Amino acid sequence: MTKHISEELMQVYHDTLFSAIIDGDVLSIPLGKSNGELHHLLQQQGVYAAALISAYNPYSKKVSDKQNLVADQTLQDDLINQGYQFYVGEGRNDTSTWIEPSALVLNIDRRNACALACQYQQNTFVFVQSTPSHTLAEIVVSDE
Structure with missing residues (x-):
């Protein structure tokens, strides 16, 4: 079953600025265009797929800070228990009034990333694919 997400909400997702903190530096994860720093990091670590996944605000509905913090910690615990390496990341709108912490999960395939997002x-x-020549990130709708 495919979810119906309004065009307006999809545009919000596409306008979001995504990043991860790696070795103390903020690394931008632009959608639809190659990022040399991200490409270098992933290639250096032998990573050919990654995903930026949040546990905040289920189905884009605002919940309490406490609920978000518990969900985020649970996501991180799940990633550790499943043996994934990850970096702290986030998505934010261009005015920084909507910020959602997330995890940049390394070596996760699209199917498993989708299952985790669901x-x-x-x-x-955000799904990231890295080839020897470039690395691209895209928004993926998580189907249940």
Whole structure:
């Protein structure tokens, strides 16, 4: 079953600024265009797929800070228990009035990333594919 997400909400997702903190530096994860720093990091670590997944605000509905913090900690615990390496990340709008912490999960395939996003009731996630020549990130709708 495919979710119906309004065009307006999809545009919000596409306008979001995504990033991860790696070795103390903020690394931008632009959608639809190659990022040399991200490409270098992933290639250096032998990573050919990654996903930026949040547990905040299920189905893009605002919940309490406490609920978000508990969900985020649960996501991180799940990633550790499943043996994934990840970096702290986030998505934010261009005015920084909507910020959602997330995890940049390394070496996760699209199917498992989708399952994880569904588990945490997320409409979408950012999937990153890296080839020897470039690295691209895209918004993926998480189907249940």
